Amino acid sequence: MNVLEGLYYTTEHEWLKVEGETAYVGITDFAQHALGDVAYIELPEVGETFAAGEVFGVIESVKAASDLCMPVSGTVTERNAATEEDPSLINRDAFENHLIAITLQDAGEIDRLMDAATYRALIAEEGGA
């Protein structure tokens, strides 16, 4: 299972990539594997604001569904509509295809997320690696 260095991770299997004030949010390769072929993705509107941990969307396969949770608080600046139109992008490369971009509200929240090594240990425990 692929885990990229330099990203931050949540226990709910989202990743966060920080570029200055902006951050990108997606789901991990592990999550993509667990779900199976993604059938449907529902993303929030640009301008919506969510607190850390809040549900901002939904991702579904044929036999499973999962809420998408915000790794940190922020306001949506971009929704990656390509993933909504072709959800298989997530199966092809979960790290290449982010779901939303946000402006960070509190950069301090990032410290609460996992780094790649910690996340790798977590998914090994969940039986994924």
Add this chain to the structure above:
Amino acid sequence: MSVYIPNTRTDREKMLARIGVGTLDALYRDIPAEIRLTDALNLGAPLSEAELGREIASLAEKNADAARAVCFLGAGAYDRLIPSAIKHMVSRSEFYTAYTPYQPEISQGTLQAIFEFQTMISSLTGMDAANASMYDGASACAEAVLMAVRHTKRRRVLVAETVHPETREVIRTYARFNGIEIAEIPEEGGLIDSRSLSALLSEDTAGLVVQTPNFFGLIEDLSEIEPLTHERGALLIASVADPLSLAILESPGRQGADIAVGEGQSFGMGLQFGGPYLGFMAVKAPLIRKLPGRIVGQTSDIEGKRAFVLTLQAREQHIRREKATSNICSNQGLNALIATIYLTLLGKNGLREAATHSFEKAHYLKHKLVEAGMRPLFDAPFFDEFAVELTADAREVNGRLMRNGVLGGYPLADVLPEAKYPGRARAMLLCVTEKRTKEEMDRLAVLLSEACVEAASSERRER
């Protein structure tokens, strides 16, 4: 031994030996002794078919007159013509002894029929998609209210007073336990009062429920209500208590409704003392993934052949558990099949004809009763039900009609407020379907006049 259980005593001995226990009782050893039943249940001895037949005959006899009576009662359950072929098709055990179509390879019959049903309901209601059915019209409407609340994230729903009283009651029950506030919009002249509606609509309104034709049989003008509702960002929920009306009346979808729900009993189902009937629900495209319950979609099999399958299942309870769009699991599958066969046999021309006949006959009766001195309660256009004020107590009159083999209309005394309708005890909602004949209506007119006179004179005597 029950005739429904094939295993013999000898079989059971062999099976116990394979399991390695001496007695059947040993298989119940996990049940604590304190709660193990020692006495037989008090249910009586098993009955043979012949004995059951005798007991049933005595029960049936007590309903027989009512079942034979010529029916002018509607109010949400309609006595319509039912093509004979329907019962032969739904009596095929491949349909009625099958489970929910979880295994598509051996359920294409049920799945395709539901797909056809969804097509018919979507088109009749003018919506983009329909689900595979709901329990009944009232609970479908309550589910639509929950859906509007979830979709808009608002917690207040307006319900027209002209919606069927039982539907309103079911909505209130569902709403109460979800902290949803329900406000009723008063009627004016038997129709939703659009001035009150404007006043009650606000930025926290999740949706508005309107029934058309409404409980009094009157045709509500959704196109007038729609802009008011949508201006406030609320959803318009149209409840169709008798979808036969859709053959001649404009569809809720074309009038701007977001959700159409209703009761499909008119489509080939008998009266059955209130059930099983058929709830249906159809929505505009943005709400498809918010639909409760089962939905069938078209796809293909590994050889590229067209196939049907339960789809969008990630909405449902068996996958999403407490986050599901609804808890509904079993629905009214066989009733959806009945409706599909009914709509197939009648077709678009036959359905229009049945609706037109109902309309014309109901209007014939209304004119007849007006000529006989009875007063229509409302002036607005109606489909095939109308309210009249008699010259005597409606329940009293119904008793007399029943003795003459006629089932009279729905007494409106408990539905209308007394202050506004001082004559409400004399008000009755009559229904005329395509099944009624001119002769039956002429006889009703005579019986009603006589019954009114008799009832009035006995009332005078009592005074």
Add this chain to the structure above:
Amino acid sequence: MNTNYDKLIFEISSDEKQGYALPPLDVGRSSDVDAIPAHLLRSDAPVLPQVSEPEAVRHFTCLSQKNYGVDGGFYPLGSCTMKYNPKIDEDVAALPAFAGLHPYLPQNAAQGALQLMYELDQMLSEITGMAKFSLQPAAGAHGELTGLMIFKAYHAGRGDEKRKKIIVPDSSHGTNPASAAEAGFEVVQIASAADGTVDLDALAAALDDTTAGLMLTNPNTLGLFETNILRISEMVHGAGGLLYYDGANMNAIMGAARPGDMGFDVIHLNMHKTFATPHGGGGPGAGPIGVARKLVGFLPRPTVRKDPDGYRLDAGDGQSIGRVKGFYGNFGVLVRAYCYIKTMGAEGLREASRVAVLNANYLKESLKGQYKLPYDRVCMHEFVFDGLAGGDPQVRTLDVAKRLIDLGYHPPTTYFPLIVPNALMIEPTETESLATLDDFVGAMTRIADEASGDPAVLSAAPHNTPVRRVDELKAARTPVLKWQAKE
């Protein structure tokens, strides 16, 4: 028989045809329709077919032949109790004196129907040890929702507004948490113990003064009787909560034990499971709920009561949660259940449960070498395998299920309960003969052998069905939910 028939009804439609003739209109056409504003009249023709009666009959007959029903073969679908549906029950429900009754008849003209409902309530109360039943809920999940509304109303009635949580085991049916949410509760899921039953420590940890109740299936979805049920009942009630019985598995214990005696406060029964009414390809069912004495007043209105002068609909005294459905329930289904109980009697119902349990244990013992049995103990009316014990590791539970179709069986319930990853949940019911069970053992054995010797035949199964494995992903990604005429 033509299982290759592949037309939709709309594709055989022709505008000149008609499948049903109405009698001629015997009143003159009025001008009343002109009084309706034009914008309220239908502006487009609905998409409905025009076919003759024989074409319609052939269409639906061909469709039926692509279905598998319990009249045609063994249907060991766990938790669904696919037992035989007696034919006399169909005949009785179709009698005009029941099928032709308007729900708003004056009550004295419908005494037979009301009496039947009253007696069914009494019989169900006797079978389950509850005080009174409401026959209104239309299905099991509807019964759950209604029961949980009663929980809420009961706590609210005592002024105890903080009980917002419903506890469910992780082995529960999906409807349990979904119903709890729909009744406005929060759901707390607790993990099962290693032996598959409720973990008493986990329960104790979850219980507090915010607990409204616990929902339990007993026997549970693994087919195991909750041996600690009396302790569980004590704990839940001790914490001020109520106990809900999901009656999906009632077919195991009729005449052997009663939920009322176990301490359950509200229960639902599935007429379309335990009481032999047909599933109808997904309904109609009926999900009556029974309650303990202290909750009778909360039942949905109306119930049926017996007065000296006859049977009456009773709207209650204002404590009722209200209606959950129009009219009085799926009456036609209730008639069938009434007939079933009458023809079985006390003795027959007890025998049905005992034989259902015997059949399940027989299959379990006959197959447990070839299939993994995660909970190896006496089961009730059903049991769960965790996939194959051996064979090619690529062979999945799904393949076993699909191969059973080739061999003439409806597959068991798969991938449920969720705590058994490769679950095959098998419920034979009392309907099956020893010969059928032995044949099924043969088929399951053959599949286990194929899993080692010829796994490809499994992954490609089924082979001879009207359609082969279908593309569910395509259906979900690009939903086509209705037929549309080609442009």
